[in-house]
Every structure is written in C-alpha cells, then in structure tokens.
Amino acid sequence: MTLPELIGQGYLATRLVLLGVALTNIAFGVYVYTKNPKNLPNRMFAGFAGSIALWTLGLVLSRTPSSPPILDRLVFVGATLSFISLLALLKSFPQGATFQGQWDLTFFTAIGTVIALLSFTPLIYREATVHEGRHQGFYGPLYPVFGTYVLSSFFVCVATLWRRFHRATGLARLQLQYLLIGLVAPTTAALTTNVVFPWFIGTSALSSYGPLSTAPMMGV
DSSP states (O other): OOHHHHHOHHHHHHHHHHHHHHHHHHHHHHHHHHHOTTSHHHHHHHHHHHHHHHHHHHHHHHOSTTOOHHHHHHHHHHHHHHHHHHHHHHHHTTTOOOOTTOHHHHHHHHHHHHHHHHTTSTTTEEEEEEETTEEEEEEOTTHHHHHHHHHHHHHHHHHHHHHHHHHOOHHHHHHHHHHHHHHHHHHHHHHIIIIIIIIIIOOOTTGGGGGGGHHHHHHO
C-alpha cells in the first residue's frame, strides 16, 4: 500500500501544507535572530517562531493511523511553549527588557513549564484514532487545565500589548500596532479551531487549519 493510499490524497495535501507552514515559521525565526542575535526581542521572536513550528510539525507527524500518542503530544508542548515565548517577546519589545519584576511572565512561565511536561503524559492527551481519514483525539482529565492556561495566556498577551501600544510613541508605536494587527485575529482563529472546539464541542477535525494563520501573522 502506498503512502497516499494509506492516509488519503486529501490528507497528504494537508500535511504538505502544514509542513510548508512549519518551515516558513522556522525561516522567519532564523531570519529575525540572525539580524541581531544579541537583541533580546530578536531571540524571543526566534523562540516564538520555533515553538509554533514545533506545534505545526506535531500536527504534520501525528495524523496517521499508526502514529504513536507522543507525536500528538508534541502539539500541546509546542502550543504551551508558544505562549510562554510570546509573552516574553511582548515584555521585551520593542526596547528590550531584563524581565526582572515581571511577575506575570514568571507565573505563566512556571505554570506553562509544568503543563508542557504533563503534555507528555495521558493526563492532558490520551490517544487518537483515524477513521475513514478523520482524526479524532481523546483528551485526559487535565485538558481543561491546558485550555484554561492557553486562553488566559492569550488574554494576558493581548492586554500587555495593548498597554504598551498606548504608552508608546513614534516608531515603537507603529511596530506595536503591527504586532497588535498581526496577533489578535490569527491567534483567535487558531485558538478557536485548536482549543475551543476540542474542549467544548469535542472535535479536533479542524485543528489542522489552526497553523495556517501563523505564517501571515509572523510575516506581519
């Protein structure tokens, strides 16, 4: 049996698109990092891009009938790390920062690290099945903790960006405006397909579409 016959032509195309999205995010991260490796916002952006790529690659590798649960769990690890790195990016942008006294960043980093480690266990994600080309995930008892963390992290990120935007002037304000435009709508779409629908509706059928919004987001 060939690979297209095993996973279906339609899903093969989806996986190829997701692979392209992951590579695009990696390219964005490497480009920004090499522009100024000593600059903290550049390093945080590279970390953000890398964690999104990990989340996307998890989706690429997991959606086959024989894929082990560990590949699905990479999705949750990448998603958790992306919000840690995003908040760190927003705290450091645009002038840079030491992170000293940033209690919310410390709190979300600590909680996120624990959730990322728990993502390797069945407590957040148990297993998946593929039936007639459709992927169905089965979640653990701590999935609501993961969902709550991701949603609350997003709200803190938006609030942080909004406060910095209103306080900034000149070029910094313009840069923060681009960040605000590039962040809110794509992230809301990804959270809807990859967190809200699995949590409240019980389906992960649309989760493959979540990463598609990240490439234009990173470009902005």
